[in-house]
Amino acid sequence: MDFSFSEEQNLLRETFREFSARELGKEYVRWLDENRDFPPEDLLAKIGDLGFFGITIPEEYGGAGAGMIELCIALEELSAGSGAVALAAALAPAFGGRPIGELGTEEQKQEHLPQIARGEEKWCMALTEPAGGTDILGAISTTAVRKGGEYIVNGSKMFISGAHVADYILLIAITDREAKRSRGLSILLVDAQSPGITINLIRKLGVHACGAAEVHFEDVQVPARNLLGEENMGWYHLLGTLNPERVGVAAIMLGGARTAFADALEYSGQREAFGKPIGQFQIIQHYLADIAIEIENARNLVYKCAWLCDSGGRYDVEATMVKIVACRAVEKAALYGMEIFGGYGFTMEYDMQRHFRDYRQGMFSPISNEMSMNYIAQSFGLPKSY
Template identity: 35%
Template sequence: MDFNLTKEQSMIRKMVRDFAEEVIKPRTIEIDKEAKFPLDIFKQMGELGLLGIPFPEKYGGSGGDTLSYAIAVEEIGRVCGSTGLSYAAAVSLGASPIYYFGTEEQKEKFLTPLAEGKALGSFGLTEPNAGSDAGGTKTTAIIDGDDFVINGEKCFITNASYAETLIVTAVTGKNEKGRNIISAIIVPTNVEGVKITSNYDKMGVRGSDTAEIVLDNVRVPRTNLLGDPDKGFSQFLYTLDGGRISIAALGLGIAQASLEKALQYAKERKQFGKSISSFQAIQFKLADIAMEVELARNMVYKAAWLKDNNQPFTKESAYAKLFATETAFRAANQAIQIHGGYGYMREYEVERYLRDAKLLEIGEGTSEVQRLVIARQLGC
């Protein structure tokens, strides 16, 4: 076994950390407070090639691997959960399905601008009455001549207000068992009938755009169908397996930030004439956080490694997502505790880590759904 990062992976870590520290960090409090999507930061991330890390150069990407991409999400998440979530969603959900399942033409037309960072993509699966149970999708896409006519509603969709393309899931027919066939279709956001509104007032990841989408007789060419129409469901399960690695990496970044802040504060803060880091109660908290961060990192990197080596990774990406996101929440909570009353104040940032981390236990499959995925993989 080799736990060393390659030269490229180490270079990506350094490049993203420098960018995150210099460009994103000074803005994180404002991004959260004003709930403002940092479009200018995404433009710079695009110029650095971050939006295209896991895609081949042929499609405007940087030709990196999943592990490099996970490291990039971790580093961005370490300074800003909002930016990290929008970044992970743009790459894993907005662009990756086109890379995995798109035709050559679709890759050239839709993936290239996303990988180059010239446009943002979004993935609309969730509906008001179809969340964990994505099979309950009500949006329909009916064939009319050379087009699909799509009608339906999507909710909680990351980046949609700033996206040029949406990938939406819709019922396109019934199989021989009478069950709905759910397919994925690429919908440019400038097509008539697409209405995107972003009015959610969120607890955390406040600078990440989250939108509702109404599709009212939206007409797109049938050539915008993504992948095999009969395998739409298994295709988006594969997409989510990959996406979970990035949400896990984001959790890892928030957990790492919580550890760093808590450790620094514990060394500086004095009570009873001593720094609080000399109290065993505080040391044990720090030791537990550090151990869990290390475990989470091993899980996230292993899941990414499996994907990069074309091995099954469904179970491991669920392990990683479940453990790393719950670690982020626990670590942020203990970081607040170690900060005492100051931790409850916004300027110390650890309360933001907790609010941002909470979302990670919900999005891209709740913690309960991850446990279901793992149990299924165990043969239950």
């Protein structure tokens, strides 16, 4: 058993760590949080120059042909600077690169993968609907009706990260209304500029620099050749995207937890009470120790899951667990961080309030912690509770 990273992986980490330190300084990240609903193009271009968008895209399509471990390293380091930037950057590889790489026709791969690798296409995934995200099979009502050489799409999607800037939408819609729902969904690659699509940004508590939007489809025409994978098998195809998504989000939360911890540690050495730095008080030390334990746990499971993903084995339960473990790490870092900062944690002058706001998004996206627990419990053979 070997827990070490390769020389190339360590170099990759160093490259992204230096990038974060240089390009995602505290002042700039505060500005992003207050002023942006997506990272500026010049910042995305610099991330592209590091090869980020093509990390997992095969070499023959212009990528590096690396795996989930490398992607997690880059995401962890980017999100140590800004979780919102890491999430925004991850959308195209996650919702364009991976599904097209796994399910696409040669024509679809040629059309999209080189552009994604170069950072020239932005993607989002539209699965959740206004009627619910957890029980998506029960809530989904968006339809794609085949008429000749096209699908006609009608319906609405909710909370779609990056939809307001996307070039393409990975859309999940009903293509067979009569079939059992899990056997009647398909995935379509939709040009986000198509007539009939309207997009409204949603105001939200945190992760401001990666906005989420409502997306409405009214008689949107999608060429039939934009079907991804097999018709009516979309639900099963999607499962291949969901596990890496959970691991990637966990890597992003891991980076966020690290930064909240570092801020809390630094403050505990600076702030004094009773003539001593507060970091000398046992309870503050224990808060910090507790955060460090959770971070170590999350790190171990993130990279174990990434390794399982790259090894091609089954890891759906671990991928669901890691989302929760990483949530706990960042939650503990933000909650104890707020304690350590005392009243200053509650002001907008320090970043702890942002860590505190941002971590909430991971609690229910891409899957809620409650539903994750259901899934894990069922894996022991316990009956479905819902």
